[in-house]
Amino acid sequence: MTAARVIDEPQTPTESQPAPPAERRAAEGPPGMGDVLRLLRPYRGRMTLAFVLGSASTVFAALQPRVVASAVDGFDGGIRPVTIGLLVTLLILSAVFTNAQQLVMERSGELFAFHTRERVIRHLFTLPIGVLERRERADLVSRVTTDTSQLRMVMSSGIVELATSVVAVLVSVVMMALIDWALLALAVVTIVVALVVIVVIGRRTAPAGLRLQTAMGTLAGAVTRGLGSMRTIRATVSTDREVDVAVGEADAVLKAGYAAATLRAAIQTFAAVTIQALLLAIIAVGAMRVAAGTLTVGDLSAFIMYLMLMAAPITLCAGIFAQLGEAFGSLHRVLEVQAIEGERDVDVPPGMPLPDASAPAAFELVDVSFRYPQGPDDEAPGDDWVLRGVSIQLRAGETTAVVGPSGAGKSTLFALLERFYEPTQGSVRFRDEDVRRLSRVELRRQIAYVEQDAPVLSGTVRDNLVLGAPGASTDQCIDALRQVNLPRAGDAAAFLACQVGEGGELLSGGERQRLAIARALLADSPVLLLDEVTSNLDSNNERIVRDLVASVGGRSIVVIAHRLSTVVAADAIIVLDQGRVVAQGTHRELMDSCPLYRELAGNQLLA
Numbered sequence: 220m221t222a223a224r225v226i227d228e229p230q231t232p233t234e235s236q237p238a239p240p241a242e243r244r245a246a247e248g249p250p251g252m253g254d255v256l257r258l259l260r261p262y263r264g265r266m267t268l269a270f271v272l273g274s275a276s277t278v279f280a281a282l283q284p285r286v287v288a289s290a291v292d293g294f295d296g297g298i299r300p301v302t303i304g305l306l307v308t309l310l311i312l313s314a315v316f317t318n319a320q321q322l323v324m325e326r327s328g329e330l331f332a333f334h335t336r337e338r339v340i341r342h343l344f345t346l347p348i349g350v351l352e353r354r355e356r357a358d359l360v361s362r363v364t365t366d367t368s369q370l371r372m373v374m375s376s377g378i379v380e381l382a383t384s385v386v387a388v389l390v391s392v393v394m395m396a397l398i399d400w401a402l403l404a405l406a407v408v409t410i411v412v413a414l415v416v417i418v419v420i421g422r423r424t425a426p427a428g429l430r431l432q433t434a435m436g437t438l439a440g441a442v443t444r445g446l447g448s449m450r451t452i453r454a455t456v457s458t459d460r461e462v463d464v465a466v467g468e469a470d471a472v473l474k475a476g477y478a479a480a481t482l483r484a485a486i487q488t489f490a491a492v493t494i495q496a497l498l499l500a501i502i503a504v505g506a507m508r509v510a511a512g513t514l515t516v517g518d519l520s521a522f523i524m525y526l527m528l529m530a531a532p533i534t535l536c537a538g539i540f541a542q543l544g545e546a547f548g549s550l551h552r553v554l555e556v557q558a559i560e561g562e563r564d565v566d567v568p569p570g571m572p573l574p575d576a577s578a579p580a581a582f583e584l585v586d587v588s589f590r591y592p593q594g595p596d597d598e599a600p601g602d603d604w605v606l607r608g609v610s611i612q613l614r615a616g617e618t619t620a621v622v623g624p625s626g627a628g629k630s631t632l633f634a635l636l637e638r639f640y641e642p643t644q645g646s647v648r649f650r651d652e653d654v655r656r657l658s659r660v661e662l663r664r665q666i667a668y669v670e671q672d673a674p675v676l677s678g679t680v681r682d683n684l685v686l687g688a689p690g691a692s693t694d695q696c697i698d699a700l701r702q703v704n705l706p707r708a709g710d711a712a713a714f715l716a717c718q719v720g721e722g723g724e725l726l727s728g729g730e731r732q733r734l735a736i737a738r739a740l741l742a743d744s745p746v747l748l749l750d751e752v753t754s755n756l757d758s759n760n761e762r763i764v765r766d767l768v769a770s771v772g773g774r775s776i777v778v779i780a781h782r783l784s785t786v787v788a789a790d791a792i793i794v795l796d797q798g799r800v801v802a803q804g805t806h807r808e809l810m811d812s813c814p815l816y817r818e819l820a821g822n823q824l825l826a
C-alpha cells in the first residue's frame with residue numbers, strides 16, 4: 220500500500236493555492252497604491268529600464284531650450300548650422316529614447332495584463348462549485364477580459380510615466396532656477412496647487428470607476444443570460460422584456476459612465492486651464508522683466524519651453540487620474556475574485572495514488588447531513604437541511620439505485636461523493652478512507668459521473684469524449700460511441716469531428732445523454748455515477764444503455780433512477796425522501812415493506 224501524505228485533521232486541510240497578500244487584502248476594501256506596487260514588483264526590471272529610457276529622453280528634451288535661448292540671444296540675421304545640427308540631434312535622441320520607453324512600457328503593460336489574466340483564469344477554474352453556481356458567470360468572465368485590459372493602463376501609462384515626469388520636473392526646476400527665480404516661484408506654486416487639486420478630485424474617480432466596471436459586469440450577465448436561453452425567451456414571447464432588462468443594465472453603465480466622465484472632464488479641464496493661465500502669467504511677468512532688462516528674450520523663450528516641460532506632468536497626472544479610477548475599479552474586481560478561496564485540498568502531490576488503491580471501490584456515508592451554503596462565496600450554510608442523518612453503503616462491484624421524489628436530495632448525494640460540497644455533518648468514506656483525507660483530483664479520477672442534464676461542452680464530439688480520457692485513440696472513441704448507439708446515421712469518424720454547439724445545443728437531448736455516457740465509459744473509472752441518464756432516451760436506446768450498464772461488470776455503479784426498468788435490476792435500492800433514507804433493500808423487499816417505493820414504482824418512478 221502506498222500511503223499518500225495526508226493531514227492529521229480532516230477539518231483543517233491545507234490550502235492548495237493560498238492567495239497572495241494583495242488578493243487577501245482585497246476583501247478588506249478597495250485596493251490602494253500599495254497593492255498596485257506589490258502587483259508590479261515582478262516587473263521592477265522592466266520599469267527601471269523604462270524609467271532610465273524616459274529620463275534620458277527628458278535630459279535630451281531639457282537641453283533643447285538652452286540651445287534655443289543661445290540661438291535667439293545670439294541671433295545676427297541667421298542661425299549657425301552647428302546650432303541647427305545640435306537641435307536636430309537632440310530632437311532625434313529625445314524621440315528615439317521616448318519611443319524605446321513607450322515600447323518597453325506598452326509591452327510590459329500587455330505582459331502584466333496577461334499574467335493577471337492567467338492568474339484569474341487559473342483561480343476561477345479552482346473556485347468551489349457552490350461559488351460558481353451562485354455568481355453571474357458573465358460577470359466573472361468580464362473580470363478576465365475587460366477588467367484586466369483596464370489594468371494594463373496602470374502599468375503602461377501610469378506608474379513609469381509618473382516616475383519619469385518627476386525627473387522632467389526636477390530637470391526643469393534646476394534649469395529654470397538658473398534663468399529666473401521669481402518666475403520659477405510663480406510656476407512652482409501654481410503647479411503644486413494644481414497637482415493637489417487634481418489628486419483630491421482624482422481620489423473620487425476610484426469609486427466611480429468601480430461602479431462603472433461593476434455595471435459593465437452586470438450588463439455582460441444580462442446579455443449572456445438572454446443569449447443563453449434564446450429558445451425559452453422566444454417561446455415565452457418575452458424578448459421585449461429581456462431586451463428591456465439588458466438595456467436597463469446598459470443604462471446603468473451609461474449613468475456610471477456619465478459620473479466617471481464628469482470627473483474626468485473636471486480634472487482635464489482644470490489641468491488645461493491652469494496651464495493656460497500659468498503660461499499667460501509667465502509671458503506677462505516675463506515680458507515686464509525683459510522690458511526692465513532683467514531677462515533676455517532668449518532666456519524668456521527657454522523659460523517658457525521649460526515651463527511646458529514641467530507642466531507636462533500636470534496634463535499627465537490629469538490623464539492618469541482620469542483613467543486610474545476605472546483601473547482601480549477593475550483591480551478591485553480582479554482582487555475580489557482572487558480573494559475567494561479556491562477548493563481546499565489535502566497536501567497530496569498530483570499523481571500520488573489513493574491510500575489503498577487495492578481496497579474495494581466502495582463509498583460509505585456515515586450519518587451525513589447537509590445544507591447548501593447560502594452566500595455568494597460559499598460562506599455559512601443556509602437553513603434548509605437537504606440531507607439528514609444519511610448512513611448508507613454503496614458497495615463495490617454492485618449497482619445501487621437511488622430513488623425518491625423530486626427534491627429528495629438524490630443529486631445532492633452525488634455532489635457529496637464528487638466532493639463538490641463537503642457534508643455539514645458526518646463523513647463520506649471511499650475505499651475505507653474519509654474523502655477529506657484524499658486528494659480531490661485522485662478521488663475524481665476514480666469516478667465517472669454523468670450529470671442529470673448531461674452537459675456537453677462546445678467543441679467537437681471528440682473533444683467531449685476525450686475529456687476524461689485524453690489519450691483515447693480514434694478507434695476507442697468510435698467504439699465508445701457505438702456502445703451507446705451513436706451516431707444514428709452516417710460515419711462514426713465524421714461524427715467525431717462534428718461540432719456540438721454551445722452546451723451541445725446542436726445535438727438532441729438523447730444524443731447529449733448518450734455522448735455523456737460514452738464519455739464516462741471511455742474514462743474507464745472504477746465508479747460510475749449516473750444521474751437520470753435515460754430520461755431523454757426512447758425505449759430502444761434506454762434498453763441499450765441499460766444493457767450496457769449491466770455489462771460493465773466489476774464497476775461500482777450508483778444510478779439515480781428515473782425508470783422502473785433500471786431499478787428492478789439493481790443489486791440494492793435506497794429510497795430517499797426529504798433528505799432521509801426511508802428504506803433500503805431489493806425491489807422485491809421494498810415492494811413488500813415500503814409504501815413510498817410502492818407508490819413510486821406504481822408511477823414507474825417518474826417523480
Ligand SMILES: Nc1ncnc2c1ncn2[C@@H]1O[C@H](COP(=O)(O)OP(=O)(O)OP(=O)(O)O)[C@@H](O)[C@H]1O
Nearest residue numbers: 352591605623624625626627628629630631632826
Ligand atoms: N446548488 C444548490 N444550491 C442550493 N440548493 C440546491 C442546490 N441544488 C439543489 N438544491 C436544493 O436541494 C434540494 C434537493 O435537490 P436535489 O437536486 O438533490 O434533489 P433530487 O432528489 O435530485 O431532485 P430531482 O429528482 O428533481 O432531480 C432541493 O430542494 C433543491 O432546491
